[in-house]
Amino acid sequence: MLEPDCMTMADPKPLLRAEMKRRRAQLAAANPLAGEQLAGRAEDTFEAWPPQGAVIAGYWPIQSEINPFPLMQMFEDRGFSLALPALVPVDGGYRMIFRIFRIGDELVDGPYDIRQPSDDAQTVDPDLLLMPLLAFDAAGIRLGYGGGYYDRALADLRSRGNVAAWGVAFSGQQLAETPSEAHDQPLDGIFTETGVIATHA
Template sequence: MPAIDPKPLLRNEMKARRAGMASELPQAGEQMAEAVSAFFDALDDWPPAGTLIAGYYPIQSEINPFPLMQAFADHGCDLCLPCLAPGESGFRMIFRHFAIGDSLVLGPFDIRQPLDAMPEVDPDVVLVPLLAFNSDGIRLGYGGGYYDRALERLRAEKVIRAVGVAFSGQEVADLPVEVHDQRLDGIFTERGLAGADPQE
């Protein structure tokens, strides 16, 4: 008898849990930006000017990363957003240059993304939305595999950092992991960088 995949049921559970957190913390995006900024300020170690940060356009109950993206831009970083572009077998995730205030178009799955005329780029840091995460950097996504494939491609080309964006309450003790799953290098939450102490 084939094993039952636990991910679909877990996704439904975590979607409902995240929706509740979003309702309780409507300003989580601003709180995250303040907490992460305070962390970098305490270390006096913001990413160098010119670092290319990939954010995302929030959907459903995802934390809005735009306040944090603006903070990075204020410290000299460049920004980009993911786009789903036609590939050989379905859509593939690429990244296009973006600045706060730029016009966006409705892409696949009704997610807003930069215009096709914007240059394609390869980010140095990727902010990744998620449904759940654990202390080992395992992420539960939506099941499409777009971020996993994009991160695998980028990591084959250069050193990058993938940082999850989540409510602190989305952390779970254990998650199923498959060979293609790309681990996260850290997690930004409304409390700052998960598991980090700027005094250490």
């Protein structure tokens, strides 16, 4: 469990993000099969299964993010529906929504060169949201890239219903404590290549 030096700064997030990007890249290079290992651990030990017919929202991995597709395939094989995030223009910026997706579907290039379902895909509210991250802690606090898209989307989903939010990460991304602000949405747990972590959220 890491305790970066930048955590002692007044605003540690910018330097912490850079440090954790480097750390995650090292973890990804050292274990290219982490996504498959993570899915196997989840199938053996995950207990918070959503009801049949639930929608599981994954993500398209970028940079050194752990690959969630083996985990998504496991959910699809068990009869769950899948979705992916899509960023849509709103008020000069973007808002994250979720669209139905099946493994193998054609995707389009979205903002930031992230692949996403096309505009004609059905929009849905997921029941379980899989979220990429740079760092996390035992309280379920997640460090993202700083854009706030996931936090705003999750806050909106939670205001309208019961949605579970789980991070997808290397176990080496865990910190003793992750800096947080009032708008940060806590996670219900983390899927890692070494096991499933239920947080204190």
